Amino acid sequence: MLTPAQSDRLDVILVSPRNPLNIGAAARAMANFGFLHLSIVAPFAVNWMEAKSAVGAPDLLRDARVYDTLAEALAPCSLVLGTGSLDRRRPEQTILSLPAGAAQIRQALASAAESPAHSSRVALLFGSEKHGLTTEDISWCHALIVIDTADAQPSMNLGQAVAVCLYEISRDVPAESPLLNLKVADDSPTSDQLERLAGLIEETMDLVNYSTRGVRAANGEALRVLLRRLMPNEADLRRMMGLFRRILWQLGRTKNNP
Amino acid sequence: MLTPAQSDRLDVILVSPRNPLNIGAAARAMANFGFLHLSIVAPFAVNWMEAKSAVGAPDLLRDARVYDTLAEALAPCSLVLGTGSLDRRRPEQTILSLPAGAAQIRQALASAAESPAHSSRVALLFGSEKHGLTTEDISWCHALIVIDTADAQPSMNLGQAVAVCLYEISRDVPAESPLLNLKVADDSPTSDQLERLAGLIEETMDLVNYSTRGVRAANGEALRVLLRRLMPNEADLRRMMGLFRRILWQLGRTKNNP
Numbered sequence: 001m002l003t004p005a006q007s008d009r010l011d012v013i014l015v016s017p018r019n020p021l022n023i024g025a026a027a028r029a030m031a032n033f034g035f036l037h038l039s040i041v042a043p044f045a046v047n048w049m050e051a052k053s054a055v056g057a058p059d060l061l062r063d064a065r066v067y068d069t070l071a072e073a074l075a076p077c078s079l080v081l082g083t084g085s086l087d088r089r090r091p092e093q094t095i096l097s098l099p100a101g102a103a104q105i106r107q108a109l110a111s112a113a114e115s116p117a118h119s120s121r122v123a124l125l126f127g128s129e130k131h132g133l134t135t136e137d138i139s140w141c142h143a144l145i146v147i148d149t150a151d152a153q154p155s156m157n158l159g160q161a162v163a164v165c166l167y168e169i170s171r172d173v174p175a176e177s178p179l180l181n182l183k184v185a186d187d188s189p190t191s192d193q194l195e196r197l198a199g200l201i202e203e204t205m206d207l208v209n210y211s212t213r214g215v216r217a218a219n220g221e222a223l224r225v226l227l228r229r230l231m232p233n234e235a236d237l238r239r240m241m242g243l244f245r246r247i248l249w250q251l252g253r254t255k256n257n258p
Numbered sequence: 259m260l261t262p263a264q265s266d267r268l269d270v271i272l273v274s275p276r277n278p279l280n281i282g283a284a285a286r287a288m289a290n291f292g293f294l295h296l297s298i299v300a301p302f303a304v305n306w307m308e309a310k311s312a313v314g315a316p317d318l319l320r321d322a323r324v325y326d327t328l329a330e331a332l333a334p335c336s337l338v339l340g341t342g343s344l345d346r347r348r349p350e351q352t353i354l355s356l357p358a359g360a361a362q363i364r365q366a367l368a369s370a371a372e373s374p375a376h377s378s379r380v381a382l383l384f385g386s387e388k389h390g391l392t393t394e395d396i397s398w399c400h401a402l403i404v405i406d407t408a409d410a411q412p413s414m415n416l417g418q419a420v421a422v423c424l425y426e427i428s429r430d431v432p433a434e435s436p437l438l439n440l441k442v443a444d445d446s447p448t449s450d451q452l453e454r455l456a457g458l459i460e461e462t463m464d465l466v467n468y469s470t471r472g473v474r475a476a477n478g479e480a481l482r483v484l485l486r487r488l489m490p491n492e493a494d495l496r497r498m499m500g501l502f503r504r505i506l507w508q509l510g511r512t513k514n515n516p
Contacts, residue, residue: 001406021279029418031411058411071453078446080486093487099429108446120448139482140449142489148259148430153289153316156421160287163418164425171357172406201501208508210501222497230488239484243459243468247505250466 001034001170002106005113009121010105010169013039013073015137016128017158020051025159026126027061033166038064039073070125074140078120079108082141083165084132085154094143101145102168124165129158189237194227197237200244207251259292259428260364263371267379268363268427271297271331273395274386275416278309283417284384285319291424296322297331328383332398336378337366340399341423342390343412352401359403360426382423387416447495452485455495458502465509 001007012030017023017040027038038060040048052061067073074080081101082093096104108122125141127133132155138144147156147164156164202220205211211219232240259265270288275281275298285296296318298306310319325331332338339359354362366380383399385391390413396402405414405422414422447455460478463469469477490498 001408025415025418028411028415032405032407032414032418034408034410071449074449076448076450078448080449093483097430098425120446123449136479139479140486142486147290147425148428149290150259150292152292153286156290157283157286157417159415160283160290160418160421163414164421167356167405167422167425170406172355204505205501208501208504210504226490226494226497230490230494232484232488236484236488239480243463243466246466246468247462247509251505251508 001172002109003113004034006106006109007034007170008036009109009112010035011037011039011073011077011121011123012162012166013041013070013123013125014043014158015041015070015125015133017043017126018047018129019158020047020054022129022158023048023051024054024057024061025157026162027058027064029159029163029166030060031058032163033170035166035170036060036063040064040066041070041073042068070137070140074123076119076121077123078112079105080123080125080141081105082125082127082133082138082144083147083161084127084138084144085146085149085156093138093141096143096145098145098147098165098168101143102165102171104143105169124169126158126162189232189234193234193237195224197241197244198223198227200241200248204244204247204251207248259430260367261371262292264364264367265292265428266294267367267370268293269295269297269331269335269379269381270420270424271299271328271381271383272301272416273299273328273383273391275301275384276305276387277416278305278312280387280416281306281309282312282315282319283415284420285316285322287417287421287424288318289316290421291428293424293428294318294321298322298324299328299331300326328395328398332381334377334379335381336370337363338381338383338399339363340383340385340391340396340402341405341419342385342396342402343404343407343414354401354403356403356405356423356426359401360423360429362401363427382427384416384420447490447492451492451495453482455499455502456481456485458499458506462502462505462509465506 012026012035014023014026023040030036030038043066048066051057105122105124112120112122125133125137127137145165147161149156201223205219270284270293272281272284281298288294288296301324306324309315339362363380363382370378370380383391383395385395403423405419407414459481463477
């Protein structure tokens with residue numbers, strides 16, 4: 001099990017849940033695995049009141065916070081993981097198996113708990129029973145966790161999905177392999193592609209006087225390191241180059257045409 | 259996941275279940291993880307009929323076998339594992355953590371599947387919602403599996419316990435350490451910090467006419483996804499915000515001062 005300080009950094013977030021029984025089941029599973037913080041985004045008002053006032057509802061259900069928008073619920077979170085099945089969509093985000101996603105969450109909870117002054121939190125999102133998370137919901141996520149289920153019946157009941165995820169997050173992992181931070185894929189840009197983007201950004205920095213003469217070299221180096229650490233893919237690169245070309249063109253036009 | 263021949267050797271056995279919703283939930287979890295054979299021992303007759311005839315009940319629920327006694331249900335089984343929490347009793351049998359018990363079950367399913375002539379089966383028992391397995395039920399078991407839960411709320415909902423056990427049994431063990439792509443540190447920005455940066459970039463996009471009205475929303479969403487995937491740290495964020503503020507200031511100045 002995690003330490004209480006670690007568990008305390010996790011927000012379980014249900015987006016537009018419909019069935020009061022499922023909300024109650026999610027809360028029960030949270031209590032089973034020692035998690036306290038439930039957030040509900042845009043619940044159906046009547047169903048939410050019914051769930052909250054159910055006999056035997058755990059304290060954490062009565063203490064749950066209700067938000068109008070996902071943005072508000074996620075505001076204090078520095079790692080956001082969505083859950084879902086992959087039957088219909090192929091999101092842009094990294095797809096993690098539940099064991100891999102749970103390992104990430106454990107790591108983030110541990111590092112958050114180690115620095116009590118730092119208040120950053122981890123969010124685990126569950127979509128509504130009918131549609132799961134929407135594409136817009138998923139756009140707030142760093143990665144998507146997919147539970148490995150049978151093709152014939154991939155979609156899990158909400159309360160059961162919450163139970164399985166929290167079980168995996170709180171499970172004792174004896175000898176986990178070290179965490180690897182590098183993601184290199186077929187579509188990772190080459191060094192010279194990154195350098196062309198860096199060139200455009202540096203040119204922009206110069207034009208807007210972001211880099212003074214003294215720190216220009218240092219900024220250039222920091223930029224090179226930054227771009228490599230972020231590891232954009234080729235599509236990202238094209239998008240960023242497009243934007244900076246556009247900025248440069250606009251700046252140049254206003255400059256040359258005062 | 260297990261092979262179909264392996265999954266086919268497991269009997270999930272519910273002893274005296276009371277709530278039709280829980281019977282349905284157990285069947286749903288079985289379908290999720292590719293198990294087909296449900297046995298019900300001494301169900302409350304009315305509740306069982308209700309569960310079985312529920313709209314959308316999976317085939318395996320309609321095909322479930324009903325027995326009067328546990329002895330009959332277990333007759334073809336060569337390994338029998340019970341489930342439960344340990345709050346009240348200390349049975350004589352070996353107590354296994356769920357990962358250890360699941361490993362035993364996987365091994366037994368694999369060896370049973372390898373000798374098709376041999377018809378031995380593996381049983382996983384769940385007690386009624388109220389009392390769990392009785393001492394007499396447990397006397398039929400080779401060992402007892404206990405899910406590691408919080409002391410404050412050790413007892414799991416039946417459907418959720420079934421889901422968690424079947425998840426663990428069917429989980430991929432060898433590929434224990436998949437690629438971990440996310441790097442989250444103390445200095446990872448929160449969701450609202452990322453959103454402020456996104457706001458500055460969107461404002462820039464508008465000013466330089468990168469986003470036409472038609473693709474503005476789509477670009478905004480793509481930008482949100484991109485920033486989360488790149489996972490900048492707080493220093494990166496400050497740097498990027500500084501640059502875009504500078505760009506905006508410059509664009510505004512040249513615009514207001516043509």
